[in-house]
Structures are given as C-alpha cells and as structure tokens.
Amino acid sequence: xxxxxGMPESNSASTAKxxxxxxxxxxxxxxxxxxxxxxxxxxxxxxxxxxxPQARSALLPLLHxxxxxxxxxxxxxxxxxxxxxxxxxxxxTAVVTFYTMYKRxxxxxxxxxxxxxxxxxxxxxxxxxxxxxxxxxxxxxxxGHEETAGEPGSxxxxxxxxxxxxxxxxxxxxxxxxxxxxxNQSVESATELVEALRRGERPAPTRGAPLTDLRTVExxxxxxxxxxxxxxxxxxxxxxxxxxxxxxxxxxxxxxxMPDEPPAMPALPEKK
Amino acid sequence: MSTPPEQATATTRxxxxxxxxxxxxxxxxxxxxSTYEQLEGYSSLRTxxxxxxxxxxxxxxxSGLRGRGGAGFPTGMKxxxxxxxxxxxxxxxxxxxxxxxxxxxxxxxxxKDIPTMMADPHSLIEGCIVTSYAIRANFCAIxxxxxxxxxxxxxxxxVAEAKARGYLGRDILGTGFDLEIVVHAGAGxxxxxxxxxxxxxxxxxxxxxRLKPPFPATSGLYASPTVVNNVETIASVPxxxxxxxxxxxxxxxxxxxxxxxxSVSGHVERPGQYEAPLGITLRELLELxxxxxxxVPLKFWTxxxxxxxxxxxxxxxxxxxxxxxxxxxxxxxxxxVQVFNETVSVPWAVMKWTEFYKxxxxxxxxxxxxxxxxxxxxxxxxxxxxxxxxxxxxxxxxCDNILxxxxxxxxxxxxxxxxxxxxxxxxxxxxxxxxxxxxxxPDQLADAERxxxxxxxxxxGASA
Numbered sequence: 001x002x003x004x005x006g007m008p009e010s011n012s013a014s015t016a017k018x019x020x021x022x023x024x025x026x027x028x029x030x031x032x033x034x035x036x037x038x039x040x041x042x043x044x045x046x047x048x049x050x051x052x053p054q055a056r057s058a059l060l061p062l063l064h065x066x067x068x069x070x071x072x073x074x075x076x077x078x079x080x081x082x083x084x085x086x087x088x089x090x091x092x093t094a095v096v097t098f099y100t101m102y103k104r105x106x107x108x109x110x111x112x113x114x115x116x117x118x119x120x121x122x123x124x125x126x127x128x129x130x131x132x133x134x135x136x137x138x139x140x141x142x143x144g145h146e147e148t149a150g151e152p153g154s155x156x157x158x159x160x161x162x163x164x165x166x167x168x169x170x171x172x173x174x175x176x177x178x179x180x181x182x183x184n185q186s187v188e189s190a191t192e193l194v195e196a197l198r199r200g201e202r203p204a205p206t207r208g209a210p211l212t213d214l215r216t217v218e219x220x221x222x223x224x225x226x227x228x229x230x231x232x233x234x235x236x237x238x239x240x241x242x243x244x245x246x247x248x249x250x251x252x253x254x255x256x257x258m259p260d261e262p263p264a265m266p267a268l269p270e271k272k
Numbered sequence: 273m274s275t276p277p278e279q280a281t282a283t284t285r286x287x288x289x290x291x292x293x294x295x296x297x298x299x300x301x302x303x304x305x306s307t308y309e310q311l312e313g314y315s316s317l318r319t320x321x322x323x324x325x326x327x328x329x330x331x332x333x334x335s336g337l338r339g340r341g342g343a344g345f346p347t348g349m350k351x352x353x354x355x356x357x358x359x360x361x362x363x364x365x366x367x368x369x370x371x372x373x374x375x376x377x378x379x380x381x382x383x384k385d386i387p388t389m390m391a392d393p394h395s396l397i398e399g400c401i402v403t404s405y406a407i408r409a410n411f412c413a414i415x416x417x418x419x420x421x422x423x424x425x426x427x428x429x430x431v432a433e434a435k436a437r438g439y440l441g442r443d444i445l446g447t448g449f450d451l452e453i454v455v456h457a458g459a460g461x462x463x464x465x466x467x468x469x470x471x472x473x474x475x476x477x478x479x480x481x482r483l484k485p486p487f488p489a490t491s492g493l494y495a496s497p498t499v500v501n502n503v504e505t506i507a508s509v510p511x512x513x514x515x516x517x518x519x520x521x522x523x524x525x526x527x528x529x530x531x532x533x534x535s536v537s538g539h540v541e542r543p544g545q546y547e548a549p550l551g552i553t554l555r556e557l558l559e560l561x562x563x564x565x566x567x568v569p570l571k572f573w574t575x576x577x578x579x580x581x582x583x584x585x586x587x588x589x590x591x592x593x594x595x596x597x598x599x600x601x602x603x604x605x606x607x608x609v610q611v612f613n614e615t616v617s618v619p620w621a622v623m624k625w626t627e628f629y630k631x632x633x634x635x636x637x638x639x640x641x642x643x644x645x646x647x648x649x650x651x652x653x654x655x656x657x658x659x660x661x662x663x664x665x666x667x668x669x670x671c672d673n674i675l676x677x678x679x680x681x682x683x684x685x686x687x688x689x690x691x692x693x694x695x696x697x698x699x700x701x702x703x704x705x706x707x708x709x710x711x712x713x714p715d716q717l718a719d720a721e722r723x724x725x726x727x728x729x730x731x732x733g734a735s736a
Contacts, residue, residue: 051454059476098478099459101418117380118624119610165380169537170544179421208422221457232429236390243544245294253287256522262319263516265327
C-alpha cells in the first residue's frame with residue numbers, strides 16, 4: 001500500500017485554504033435582549049458574579065435572577081446569561097434544560113408543587129395532586145404537570161407541578177407554594193389553599209416567609225431580599241421538627257456533660 | 273505518633289435522646305446570632321484558632337466522626353487527604369483549597385439538614401469556619417437545594433451577622449485567617465447531592481458526576497483540593513472542638529460514635545426528628561415516636577432513605593449505625609427512617625421510588641439512564657394490571673446490569689428498593705401478576721407474527 005504524498009490536509013477535498021474561509025461574526029450583532037434586563041438587573045448580575053472565584057459559578061443564580069424578571073427562562077434570558085458570562089448559547093441552554101426549577105414557559109403568579117414521592121403519596125399526596133389537577137383544570141381536562149391555570153403572571157394564576165421528595169417527610173403530605181412549605185396537608189386543605197390563591201389571597205405558609213409570588217422568591221434565591229428582617233423571621237419550626245428535642249426536655253434527657261474546659265488538643269502528628 | 277485519646281469511662285449508658293445538634297432548636301429565635309451566642313455559640317473558634325490546623329484534623333480523626341450524608345466516610349481522614357503546601361510552590365498543595373458543604377438534601381425520606389439549617393444556621397457557619405481553618409481554605413460554598421428557600425434566607429442572614437461580628441471576612445478575630453462563605457442555591461436536581469455532580473453544578477454546569485479518580489481532595493472545585501461534607505457532619509464539629517473526642521465517643525458505638533438525627537416519618541403516631549446516639553434500634557425509635565399509627569402493624573421500612581435496601585419487622589432490633597445496618601444487609605444512609613404499615617403495596621411503593629430515580633437520572637451513563645427507564649415500564653405495567661410472570665426475573669436482571677456498572681451511586685441506589693423488595697416480598701409481586709388477567713405474551717407474539725405474514729403476503733401479491 002502506498003500512501004499519498006504530502007500532509008493529510010493537502011488531500012482534503014476542499015480547495016480553499018483555511019485562512020481563505022470567511023466566517024460570519026456572531027459577536028457583532030447587537031444583543032436584542034438588552035431592553036428586557038434593566039440597569040438594576042445588570043447591577044445585580046455584577047454583584048452575583050463578584051461572589052465567586054470563577055465567573056461561571058454564577059450561572060445558576062443568574063438563571064434564578066432571569067426567572068425573577070421574566071417569570072420563566074426565555075431564549076432572551078439564555079442569551080443574557082451567555083453574554084454576561086461569555087458562554088455560548090448552547091452551554092447555557094444545556095444548563096437551563098437540566099434543572100427542574102428553570103421553567104421554559106411563563107409561570108403563574110404562584111407555583112404549587114405537590115410532593116408525590118412514595119411516602120407523601122402513601123399518606124395522600126397522590127390524591128391531593130389529582131384533586132388539584134381537576135380543580136385547576138377545565139371541564140373534562142385536568143391541568144397537566146407544569147401547566148398554568150389562568151393567564152400566566154396575572155393575579156391568582158397558578159402553575160401546578162408534581163414534585164420529588166421535598167425533604168419534609170415528617171410533615172407528610174406536604175406541598176410548597178413558591179417554595180414555602182404547607183405541611184400536613186389533606187385533599188380538603190390543599191383545595192381550600194388553591195381556591196384562596198385563585199381569589200388573589202395569600203394564606204400564610206406553615207414554614208417559610210409570608211407568601212409573595214414566584215418572581216419575588218426567585219429574586220430571593222438569586223440573593224436579593226427586601227424587608228429581610230420580616231422574611232427571615234418567618235416561622236420554621238413545626239412540632240415535628242422539635243419532637244425529639246421536646247421529648248428530651250420533658251424527660252430530662254441530655255447529652256453527656258462536656259468537660260468544663262476544652263480538653264487539650266492532640267499532639268501534632270509527626271511528618272511522614 | 274499522637275497518643276490515642278483516653279476512652280471515656282463508660283460507666284453509664286447515655287440517655288435515650290442526646291440533643292447536641294438539636295439542643296438549641298426549642299429556644300426563641302434559635303436562628304439568630306444573639307440566641308446562638310447566649311448558648312455558647314462560636315465559643316469553639318478561640319480553641320480552634322489556638323491550635324495548629326493539623327491538630328484539628330487529628331482531633332476529628334480521634335473523635336471517629338463519620339460523614340452524615342450517607343456514605344459514612346471518616347471525616348478527619350477526608351480532611352487529611354487535602355495536600356498542603358510543602359513550600360515548593362508546586363503541585364496541588366500550592367493551589368487554593370476549598371470547603372464545599374453539601375446541603376442539597378433530596379434523598380427520599382431525608383429531612384434532617386433542612387430543619388437544622390432553618391433552626392440553627394450558625395452551628396453550620398461555625399463548623400465551616402473551624403473546618404476551613406483546619407484544611408486551610410479561604411473560600412467556602414454552602415450548596416443548598418434551591419427549593420429550600422427558607423434555609424437559604426436563614427443561612428445568608430447568618431453569614432451576614434457572623435461577618436458583622438468579625439467571625440467571617442478578613443483577619444478573623446485578629447488571627448490573620450480570612451474566610452468568605454457563599455450560600456449558593458441549586459436549581460432542582462437530586463443528582464447534585466452526589467459530590468462530583470455538585471461540584472460541576474457549582475461551576476455552572478449540568479450536574480453530572482465526574483469520573484473518579486481524581487477525587488475532590490486533589491482535584492475538586494476548579495480542579496483544586498476540595499473537601500465536600502454534609503451539613504450535619506460540619507455542624508457536629510464545633511461541639512467536638514469544645515467537648516473533645518472522648519466526650520464525643522461517649523455516645524454511639526465504637527466504630528460509629530456520636531449523636532445522630534434520626535428522621536422518623538410515615539405511619540407512626542409522632543413522626544419527627546429524634547437525635548439519639550448512633551446504634552439506636554427501630555424498636556426504640558418507635559417507642560419514642562408513640563408506636564405505629566392507629567396500631568396498624570409495620571410492613572416495611574427504610575433505615576436511611578430510599579437508596580438503602582428495605583427492612584421489615586424482622587429488623588426491629590438492628591442497631592442503626594454504619595456497621596449494624598450493613599451487617600443486616602442494608603446501609604445507614606441518612607438515617608431517614610420511613611415507616612410503612614400493612615396498607616401499603618410494596619410493588620406500588622417500589623414503582624413510585626423507581627419513577628423518582630428515572631426522573632433524576634442525569635443521563636450521563638447508559639446503565640442508569642436506560643435501566644431506570646425500563647424498570648419503570650415494567651413496574652408500571654405490573655401495578656396497572658398488565659404484568660407477566662417473568663417480570664420479576666427481568667427486573668432482577670436489569671438491576672444486575674445497573675448495580676456496580678453505573679457511573680455513580682444513583683444507579684446503585686435505584687436498584688436497592690427493587691432487589692430488597694423482591695428479596696422480602698417476592699410473593700407479593702407474583703400475586704400481583706397472578707390475580708390479574710394475564711397477558712399471554714406468546715399469543716401476542718404469535719398474533720404479531722401472523723399480522724406480519726399477512727402484510728408480507730399482500731405486499732408480495734400486489735407487486736407480483
């Protein structure tokens with residue numbers, strides 16, 4: 001077998017040398033998204049990026065910030081993040097589509113997430129979800145996963161989803177509205193809750209800050225909290241959370257007493 | 273060599289419940305700095321800063337503290353793996369070191385870290401400061417599950433308070449040690465609880481696990497030496513610094529010392545968080561939790577989340593520590609004790625869990641991505657009345673092709689509920705098939721063959 005002469009590139013079918021090829025610039029095009037994201041959002045973007053040793057770490061919080069502006073992550077939102085972090089659209093899109101909290105279609109004023117993982121489901125979570133689908137759907141067509149009842153963004157509009165374990169199993173069945181906990185739910189209490197939300201009311205969560213809307217909470221997740229004292233002070237402790245601590249207090253059970261002074265540190269290990 | 277710590281004179285057994293991590297949870301505004309400081313908060317810092325970082329690592333090794341996130345890896349050993357600067361200015365030891373807290377609590381049944389971060393965020397911050405000093409990190413990220421928004425608020429408020437008081441930032445308490453803590457919100461992906469997927473996610477990528485080695489200890493966040501520890505693990509550190517390793521070892525068992533938060537949920541009278549010495553049994557936990565709800569008997573339970581093989585009423589007296597759970601054929605996991613009574617169908621429960629794993633499989637490796645997909649298909653058709661007699665064997669075969677062959681522990685975990693459920697409740701799966709109108713697979717295939725032959729004949733006839 002005889003190999004052709006020269007370098008492999010010279011055997012290419014293309015007659016044009018690499019330097020002669022002209023690629024269209026993708027950078028020159030002005031961003032069509034600038035107006036959506038105002039000066040305040042741009043300032044916040046800088047603050048988030050400044051928190052991290054490397055800028056790309058800011059992508060997840062930035063996408064939460066985008067959701068607080070758009071109530072979902074649009075193509076414009078993806079482009080905004082790509083520009084802010086000097087990433088390609090594909091890199092940002094890959095991230096957006098991986099995580100369940102980023103919604104690709106406009107959401108309601110509220111996001112209702114019903115835990116239907118095994119333990120909650122066994123205690124009634126499946127029934128709650130089915131009832132809410134029916135209650136928020138139209139005649140003969142229950143509302144589907146991540147679908148919205150009402151005009152997205154309007155007062156009383158609700159996006160419904162079934163969620164995986166929400167890490168509140170001792171308070172099962174649970175649901176979240178805008179990620180605030182409503183514990184120990186029943187079909188009746190959950191129905192009353194969404195009916196109140198539909199009327200524009202904001203019933204208080206069992207654990208979490210006073211109910212606002214999804215966009216406000218997304219802004220908080222991104223790192224910007226208004227009225228922090230009130231938000232942080234929202235209730236967190238359920239009877240279940242402190243059951244062990246309370247039982248120990250009632251029975252006088254304590255951990256073994258610590259020494260009065262911290263004991264001496266172990267000697268420095270010898271260098272190998 | 274360091275001298276081994278003196279063993280506490282174990283003259284008395286500790287009380288049934290030993291609140292250490294949960295001891296402040298009943299206090300008003302337990303999450304505030306003022307309450308925390310009134311209850312000896314941040315008192316471990318002076319002790320820690322007076323010591324050499326290597327002494328702290330040795331202290332944690334001596335205490336026997338093991339990771340509370342599921343795997344139970346010895347914490348001090350993990351810290352010791354971090355390469356330190358040898359003065360050459362080269363190699364991984366010369367790179368910055370990072371501490372990353374895994375607060376992405378999402379394993380079904382697990383609900384201990386979220387109440388900890390809500391009720392007592394400063395204990396985690398204090399632990400982060402001591403740990404960062406020990407491993408010589410100046411940047412720490414707490415990766416919190418995005419849906420845990422109230423924890424995120426509380427932690428960020430705690431970081432701000434601690435910084436204002438001089439516990440964080442530049443030149444902490446005049447020691448020359450600097451530390452910044454960022455509370456980073458995830459975005460809803462169970463896989464990010466896997467430490468290398470978490471690191472990828474923290475770097476702004478899809479949360480998919482990395483091939484190991486290299487391990488995070490040498491090549492973690494930004495390819496630098498990184499310790500990844502669970503919330504409960506790090507929140508345990510301040511008490512060990514103040515109380516010493518012998519005090520810590522006065523609770524729990526020889527190889528699994530210390531207190532642990534057991535999250536009891538499901539069909540019990542009083543579900544909740546119970547902090548007990550490691551090694552407590554389900555029988556004892558049920559007693560504390562008021563017994564089975566309405567007296568309906570126990571059918572099955574998980575010792576530490578859905579990825580730990582199921583237990584049954586046979587296992588009421590298994591000591592729930594790392595060794596005890598493993599010897600009985602399961603794992604301690606996250607001590608998420610989910611209790612199910614006789615009203616719950618095992619195949620249904622397993623189907624629900626498998627749907628979860630299928631949804632959360634990151635898609636990177638084939639055994640997990642395809643395996644969980646097909647397992648759900650089989651389980652759903654069984655539960656919906658269309659199972660076949662061979663389904664149980666098919667599932668075991670699929671599980672065999674996932675376990676040990678997938679990229680990370682998610683795939684392995686997905687097989688645990690299925691294989692353990694078949695081990696203890698095989699007949700229930702078989703009965704489910706037997707009592708349903710059986711789908712005659714051979715007939716179906718024969719029908720399909722006949723249909724195909726008809727089409728072929730007609731086509732050939734038409735073309736001839």
